[in-house]
Amino acid sequence: MRLRFLPIAAFLGFVFLYGPILSLVIFSFNESKLVTVWGGFSTKWYVELFQNQQIMNAAWLSLKIAAISASVATVLGTMISMVLTRFGRVRGRAIMTGMITAPLVMPEVITGLSLLLLFVTMERLFGWPAGRGVTTILIAHITFSMAFVAVVVQSRLSDMDNAIEEAALDLGASPLRVFFDITLPMIAPALIAGWLLAFTLSLDDLVIASFVSGPGSSTLPIVIFSKVRLGVSPDINALASLIILVVSLGIITAAILMRKGARK
Amino acid sequence: MNKPDIAAETKPWRQDGVKPFVRISNVTKKFGDLAAVNDVSLDIFKGELFCLLGGSGCGKSTLLRMLAGFETPTSGKIEIDGQDMASVAANQRPTNMMFQSYALFPHMSVEKNVIYGLLREGVAKAEANDRVADMLRLVKLDGFAKRKPHQLSGGQQQRVALARSLIKQPKLLLLDEPLGALDKKLREETQFELIKIQEDLGVTFIVVTHDQEEAMTLSTRIGVMDAGKIEQVGEPRQIYETPNSKYVADFIGSVNVFDASVEIAAPDMMRVQSAIGPILTEPMAGLTANQTVHIAVRPERIHLSRDPAKAVNSMQGVVQEVAYLGNISVFHVLLDGGRMVKVSAANSLHDDNPITWDETVYVSWNAAASTVLTR
Amino acid sequence: MKKRQINLGRGFVIAVPTLWLLLFFLIPFLVILKISFAEPRIAIPPYSPLWETVNGAIKFNINWENYAYMWEDSLYLKAFLNSLKIAFFSTILALLVGYPMAYYIARSPEPKRSILLLLIVLPFWTSFLLRVYAWIGILKTKGILNEFLLWIGIIDEPLIMMQTDFAVYVAIVYTYLPFMILPLYANLVKLDGRLLEASTDLGASKIATFFRITLPLSWPGVLAGSMLVFVPVIGEFVIPTLMGGPDSLMIGKQLWTEFFSNRDWPVASAVAMVMLVIMVIPIMALRSAQNKGAEI
Numbered sequence: 001m002r003l004r005f006l007p008i009a010a011f012l013g014f015v016f017l018y019g020p021i022l023s024l025v026i027f028s029f030n031e032s033k034l035v036t037v038w039g040g041f042s043t044k045w046y047v048e049l050f051q052n053q054q055i056m057n058a059a060w061l062s063l064k065i066a067a068i069s070a071s072v073a074t075v076l077g078t079m080i081s082m083v084l085t086r087f088g089r090v091r092g093r094a095i096m097t098g099m100i101t102a103p104l105v106m107p108e109v110i111t112g113l114s115l116l117l118l119f120v121t122m123e124r125l126f127g128w129p130a131g132r133g134v135t136t137i138l139i140a141h142i143t144f145s146m147a148f149v150a151v152v153v154q155s156r157l158s159d160m161d162n163a164i165e166e167a168a169l170d171l172g173a174s175p176l177r178v179f180f181d182i183t184l185p186m187i188a189p190a191l192i193a194g195w196l197l198a199f200t201l202s203l204d205d206l207v208i209a210s211f212v213s214g215p216g217s218s219t220l221p222i223v224i225f226s227k228v229r230l231g232v233s234p235d236i237n238a239l240a241s242l243i244i245l246v247v248s249l250g251i252i253t254a255a256i257l258m259r260k261g262a263r264k
Numbered sequence: 265m266n267k268p269d270i271a272a273e274t275k276p277w278r279q280d281g282v283k284p285f286v287r288i289s290n291v292t293k294k295f296g297d298l299a300a301v302n303d304v305s306l307d308i309f310k311g312e313l314f315c316l317l318g319g320s321g322c323g324k325s326t327l328l329r330m331l332a333g334f335e336t337p338t339s340g341k342i343e344i345d346g347q348d349m350a351s352v353a354a355n356q357r358p359t360n361m362m363f364q365s366y367a368l369f370p371h372m373s374v375e376k377n378v379i380y381g382l383l384r385e386g387v388a389k390a391e392a393n394d395r396v397a398d399m400l401r402l403v404k405l406d407g408f409a410k411r412k413p414h415q416l417s418g419g420q421q422q423r424v425a426l427a428r429s430l431i432k433q434p435k436l437l438l439l440d441e442p443l444g445a446l447d448k449k450l451r452e453e454t455q456f457e458l459i460k461i462q463e464d465l466g467v468t469f470i471v472v473t474h475d476q477e478e479a480m481t482l483s484t485r486i487g488v489m490d491a492g493k494i495e496q497v498g499e500p501r502q503i504y505e506t507p508n509s510k511y512v513a514d515f516i517g518s519v520n521v522f523d524a525s526v527e528i529a530a531p532d533m534m535r536v537q538s539a540i541g542p543i544l545t546e547p548m549a550g551l552t553a554n555q556t557v558h559i560a561v562r563p564e565r566i567h568l569s570r571d572p573a574k575a576v577n578s579m580q581g582v583v584q585e586v587a588y589l590g591n592i593s594v595f596h597v598l599l600d601g602g603r604m605v606k607v608s609a610a611n612s613l614h615d616d617n618p619i620t621w622d623e624t625v626y627v628s629w630n631a632a633a634s635t636v637l638t639r
Numbered sequence: 640m641k642k643r644q645i646n647l648g649r650g651f652v653i654a655v656p657t658l659w660l661l662l663f664f665l666i667p668f669l670v671i672l673k674i675s676f677a678e679p680r681i682a683i684p685p686y687s688p689l690w691e692t693v694n695g696a697i698k699f700n701i702n703w704e705n706y707a708y709m710w711e712d713s714l715y716l717k718a719f720l721n722s723l724k725i726a727f728f729s730t731i732l733a734l735l736v737g738y739p740m741a742y743y744i745a746r747s748p749e750p751k752r753s754i755l756l757l758l759i760v761l762p763f764w765t766s767f768l769l770r771v772y773a774w775i776g777i778l779k780t781k782g783i784l785n786e787f788l789l790w791i792g793i794i795d796e797p798l799i800m801m802q803t804d805f806a807v808y809v810a811i812v813y814t815y816l817p818f819m820i821l822p823l824y825a826n827l828v829k830l831d832g833r834l835l836e837a838s839t840d841l842g843a844s845k846i847a848t849f850f851r852i853t854l855p856l857s858w859p860g861v862l863a864g865s866m867l868v869f870v871p872v873i874g875e876f877v878i879p880t881l882m883g884g885p886d887s888l889m890i891g892k893q894l895w896t897e898f899f900s901n902r903d904w905p906v907a908s909a910v911a912m913v914m915l916v917i918m919v920i921p922i923m924a925l926r927s928a929q930n931k932g933a934e935i
Binding site for chain 3: 005009016019023037076077082096100107108110114117140143146176211221229236240248250252255
């Protein structure tokens, strides 16, 4: 049989994508502390992970920050997509479009630096925000993730037939009512996708958080980064495996739900 | 049940001093530099079924959306039932609209779609339910109340949209290409249903359409639009028989138009010179010699024969094309001067020897068969 | 509800996100611009004010030193050039790996297509940092790859792969691959299969069809994917820091060092300004290429 190029190339690509992830998971069950030498099956690194107070605190803080910033970013991102798709000719539209597309390609080091310098300047002029910490991380995460939410929601809104909202308005609903009765249910999948994206981006962010965090507000990526810089450590493998498990379950559930929804 | 006065019978536009129900005065709508609607004035009377007819981009939909309140006129005034609409938001207007895409709420059942407007008005739930049931019966959708829009056929969706827009008993119903998404057969059936519902309820309808046949069937009067302006307003027969411009004559039905210049314009006789020779027409006031005019002749007004005809306008030609359409046949005849003329003739069951390709024939028409157009 | 109330509501919806973005996105750049013209000082904050009032008159201290310093110290120029080089070659590599994958997925029947697509997206939702970390375990001297190669006998002693440009390239291609594949897929899936049939029907070989039909038509996807890899890689910090050696200079890492280690805020700001300018160029080029495409 003649071997064909395309399936082989695609197969190797998937091996490249999943090999490292698989190795992370396998060696999280390794007895030996030397991450890459197999010393027998063990779950002790998972136990150790849950006993590591520093990691647990950072994880909890990161989850809280991610949940709050994703929620605020979803509200703000939805507002801006409504303005850009439904409000017709608004003055300053070009600037708004620019301000929500620029963060998508902005290097994190620049975003982090610019926000830190802003916070320092503001503190000097107005006394707020006092020092760096959870508040400043929240502001930073909301700012860069609302752009991603806006892109997701905006594409859904522009696919949607304007006339459906006009019909509700025509039948006597106020614009606010139209939004909650008609627009919101119809863009709900996009809002969920946008929220999850914002949540993940916040949970994943190392660089911006490093700039704008202060003492006592170390997020999970900051803690992992400082550990990883010193070399590999099996409890990080355990953490990675847990994250992969949770994410995979979440994504597969979402995919199944969406297929069901589409079939209905 | 007493039928309300039907505008189709009383014809209020023919009388002086009747107050129009909708008055559009000098309305212009600009998008940037482009005027989608350009200085339009139009009166529409209570109980009318008025059609705005025109090609795509002629401004008919924009005019409809200004009546609904989705667009604000750049200048001019819109009054409905004597009230200026300038400061009335779309959700406060005494109008409802049926959308071209139907715009049914996809996440709500048929019932929920139809009741939506009543609940926004503050009608009590029990009464609203009764009215919805009545309305669904009217549009023959009882039994479909719990279905979602995507579980319905195109024709059923169309009737849900109609029911939803009628449930609030609007003074004025705006319909944007209401039959545009239906196939030809269903469309013809639905046209008459629509007229029946309109006459039963006595609501004033303004229909936007690009389909001239639909406009002719439905309307009490037609407003033909082109490039943001109203070209002509009139009853279907008026528009067809006495179009006021080359554009309208060409847009409504099929027509032969000959460019010509006036030769004799006397009170009792008129003759023009055209590329196919001299043409005699009915006299028309206000024309002077050498003025450029267009002569419009409908294909069914032209007589086709193998022998020379007695009519005042008669020319010889050769049949180039014959299209058999069942009830009629359409002929393309190449005249000796090199111009093609369209002629249609009713088919007869007993005609054993119909005129066919490459035959030499005479085309002829009376002076009264043509219309003289000055623009 | 009256029209006036509706306008108030509209104004609110417009104002809130706009003010947020102005305050936290636009103004910060003005602050960077301002500080890039200041002099470093050992104080809080560690830079000089841009203007001072001396005896009631405003005195400006515009200082070009930071930009001049970047030009004079070859370190910065090297870092910029190296960033562009690494971004360029990683983009090419990601394209070479990603194109066949995107094409294969786009040509797969449902539901295989959705599943494969899910497999592409899935790593993106897991931690970026941990995906880079996975490669440390594989590439280090006593890592999985070396152990494997020693075991099958291809090499006699471990290869030094960590802290080299090789490791940087591997990690970049690995983490940015989904950004290349997704726009390519979105483009290729829209490709009309009948065009390929038409080309074959007219006598073209499979390879000729690919180079004359598929590739030119997928050009917008190639451009979009390349931009999504090229632009962010220029400013990459985590990967060169974890995988690269001390001499693998990249400008994002340099900015970080300038700020955190040297505490030289004005120079860090100047580096950021130059980075911005460098990034605008490929984005503008993409815009004009897209506009050209739209004309065709």
